[in-house]
Amino acid sequence: MLSINPRMLPRLDELEADLLARRQRAIDEGWRGEVEGLDLTLRFLRSKRAQAHRAAATWTVDLGMPTRPRPGR
Incomplete structure (x- = not known):
């Protein structure tokens, strides 16, 4: 399904x-x-438009890239 970027609302x-x-x-x-x-x-x-409004109201959190522990540490 095509998603609309909230910046495209105008x-x-x-x-x-x-x-x-x-x-x-x-x-x-x-x-x-x-x-x-x-x-x-x-x-x-x-x-x-309603979908874009919902997307604009959704909070996102950047969790960063996961790292793997190095062996022996």
Whole structure:
């Protein structure tokens, strides 16, 4: 599954605005199939945004590289 870097959240906002404008045009033109496709894409985009928000809220701890004890010490 593709993971979204939290730094890309502003780009997801831009994509959503574009998709919403395209969806409105599809509604105005009566392109029902296009509206359904855009709705599906918006649902996936919003899911990825939520995933990125969760990832941004997750704390990570650097434990360093493990070392092996030297023989005889």
